[in-house]
Amino acid sequence: MKVGIVGAGMVGSAAGYALALTGAASRIVLVDRSEALALAQAQDIAHAVPFASAVAVEAGGYEALAGADVVILAAGVGQKPGESRLALLERNAAVFEDVIAAVLRATPDPILLVATNPVDVMTHVTAKLAGLAPGRVFGSGTILDTARFRSLVAHHLGIAPHSIHGYVLGEHGDSEVLGWSGARVGSEPLASVAAQLGCAITADVRARIDDGVRRAAYRIIEGKGATNYGIGAGLARIVQAIGRDEGAVMSLSLVTPEVAGVQNVALSLPRVVGAGGLRSTLMPTLDADEIAALAASARMLRDTSDALGL
Ligand code: ADP
Numbered sequence: 522m523k524v525g526i527v528g529a530g531m532v533g534s535a536a537g538y539a540l541a542l543t544g545a546a547s548r549i550v551l552v553d554r555s556e557a558l559a560l561a562q563a564q565d566i567a568h569a570v571p572f573a574s575a576v577a578v579e580a581g582g583y584e585a586l587a588g589a590d591v592v593i594l595a596a597g598v599g600q601k602p603g604e605s606r607l608a609l610l611e612r613n614a615a616v617f618e619d620v621i622a623a624v625l626r627a628t629p630d631p632i633l634l635v636a637t638n639p640v641d642v643m644t645h646v647t648a649k650l651a652g653l654a655p656g657r658v659f660g661s662g663t664i665l666d667t668a669r670f671r672s673l674v675a676h677h678l679g680i681a682p683h684s685i686h687g688y689v690l691g692e693h694g695d696s697e698v699l700g701w702s703g704a705r706v707g708s709e710p711l712a713s714v715a716a717q718l719g720c721a722i723t724a725d726v727r728a729r730i731d732d733g734v735r736r737a738a739y740r741i742i743e744g745k746g747a748t749n750y751g752i753g754a755g756l757a758r759i760v761q762a763i764g765r766d767e768g769a770v771m772s773l774s775l776v777t778p779e780v781a782g783v784q785n786v787a788l789s790l791p792r793v794v795g796a797g798g799l800r801s802t803l804m805p806t807l808d809a810d811e812i813a814a815l816a817a818s819a820r821m822l823r824d825t826s827d828a829l830g831l
Contacts, residue, residue, distance in 0.1 A: 522546050522764045525589035525628070527620055528596030529553035529580070532636050534562040535753025536593055537578065541566050544574030545761035550589065551580045554596070586627035591760055594647065596620055597637040606639075607828055613637060614646045614829060621650040632763060632798045635660040635774070636756055640693050641822050644774045645787040645831050655776070656799040662774030662789030663689040664755040665748075666697055669737050673730040678720050680706060687711065688772045688805060689734060691788050691818030698814040699731055703806040759794060766796035775799055781816035786823045 524546035526533045533551065540546045549566070553559035559580035567578040579585065586592060596616060600609045617637075624631065633651055635644045635658070644660030651658050666689035668682075675682035687704030691697050701722075706714040715722045741748045762769040772789045780786055791803040807815065 522591065522760070523548040523550070523589045524760055525550045525552060525586040525592040525624070525631075527552045527586075527592060527594050527624065528637065529555075529559040529562040530595065530597075531747040531749040532752055532756075533593065533595035534566070535749035536595060536636070536756040537562065537566045537753075538569065539750075539753040539757035540760060541569055541576045541578060542573045543757050543761060544576060545757045545764055546576060546591075548577045549579070550585045551578075552583055552586065553580075556580070556582075583623040583627045586624055586631075589628045589631050591632045591634055591763060592624050592628065593634045593636055593756055593760075594620065594624075594643075595636040597643075607825070610639065610642060610825070610829060613643060617643065617646050617650060621647060625651060631657070633658045634756065634759060636752060638693070639825075641774045641787045641789070642825050642829065642831075645776055645826050646829065648776045648787070649831055654797075656797060658776075659792070659799050660774035660787065660789075661693070661752060661755055661759065663691070663693050663697055663772045664759065664789075665751050666693060666734055666737075667772045668751065668755065669734045670699055670730070673733045674704065674706075674711065677722070677726060677730065678706065678715060678718055680714075685711075688789075688791050690772065690790055690805065690807075690811075691815050692822055693774065693789065695735065696814070696818035696821050697735065697789075698807075698811055698818055699734060700805050700807065700811060701727065702808040702811055762794040763796060763798065768793055768795045768800075770794075770803060773799060775802070777802065780819045781812055783816060783819035783823050786819045786826065788819055788822055 529551040551559040563580035637643045640660040648658040671682040671685040704711040776787045792799040793801045
């Protein structure tokens with residue numbers, strides 16, 4: 522499978538590296554406004570190939586994306602001192618106008634996987650600009666938040682994260698919603714397993730895990746200035762699920778007709794991922810507090826989309 526990556530910065534290059542290590546793509550093309558950066562990243566990743574899978578890694582202009590099955594969008598501009606979130610969003614949306622047009626000239630019907638933050642609104646921007654079939658434009662959303670949630674619950678119980686089934690929903694950001702009430706371990710409700718193991722999910726444990734999920738990015742950025750490895754691996758995992766037509770369930774951001782009473786909003790819910798992109802949504806069981814929190818998250822995202830005229 523040929524995978525293009527537009528934006529060869531921290532996130533784009535980490536995605537390229539993870540794709541090379543996992544062999545989820547057979548060909549990777551990096552494109553960046555800075556040709557020198559794209560070339561340097563492509564060479565560096567290519568030098569890992571003899572230790573990993575047989576993957577062709579190159580840099581190029583947009584024309585090099587011809588025939589790409591999936592294009593990861595990781596291009597973006599950083600926040601200027603004193604710049605509001607909305608002003609930053611408007612600048613990133615303007616960058617995407619050029620980027621999406623150039624991508625679609627090279628490869629007319631790709632799957633577009635949005636990673637640029639704020640990922641939910643950028644997913645909405647991309648869906649509107651690209652006009653591709655629903656399910657072919659989606660964002661990495663809360664895939665990483667869900668991974669953090671599963672890992673922290675797993676650690677508390679002493680059980681593998683793979684056996685923890687629970688999702689983080691809504692915005693990838695401050696208003697995200699941890700789906701505690703529907704979380705299961707194996708086939709059993711989380712609370713029942715926690716009681717059996719003598720590791721009750723007390724209010725303190727819940728607060729600690731919530732904070733660990735919600736504040737993870739802030740802590741990592743404080744320490745190293747960016748987050749890239751986790752999201753890079755998540756993006757490669759999504760591409761793998763597409764390439765193998767897996768039907769894997771992942772929390773990903775998609776423009777959704779209606780969520781918790783809010784219409785036409787891009788946010789994360791568990792989605793089924795396969796060859797054509799996202800093929801369905803699995804609405805999780807939520808309690809009243811979680812529904813209210815999801816409605817608030819959706820409303821906030823809808824308001825931002827309104828401000829951008831989406
Ligand atoms: P992140 O941490 O989100 O990856 P970076 O700043 O490291 O952020 O990477 C963003 C990348 O996007 C930069 O390499 C930048 O050159 C690139 N970029 C910005 N605007 C464009 C554009 N119009 N076309 C292609 N790449 C772009």
